[in-house]
Amino acid sequence: MTCPICRKPADPRYRPFCSKRCADVDLGKWFGGDYAVPSDDPADIEEAVEAATRATQKPH
Ligand SMILES: [Zn+2]
Structure with missing residues (x-):
């Protein structure tokens, strides 16, 4: 499984x-709503992961 x-x-x-x-990123997809992986390029996926991770973090 991957x-x-x-x-x-x-x-x-x-x-x-x-x-x-x-x-958390997967959870963020449901909270963020518009999360999407733009392509299969690993760099793009990493970027999407970072964006979704930030979206799930509460501001201080
Ligand atoms: Zn993973």
Whole structure:
């Protein structure tokens, strides 16, 4: 099984994700609404992950 966010091998603790970060990103998709991976390019996916991660973080 691979992480649906970044395609790395999934961690059993966070399956189907590889990490809490990717689980949070998936959660952010539902909160953010307009989250989308622009392409299959790893750099673009990483960028989308970063954007979604920021979207899930509360401002201080
Ligand atoms: Zn991942």
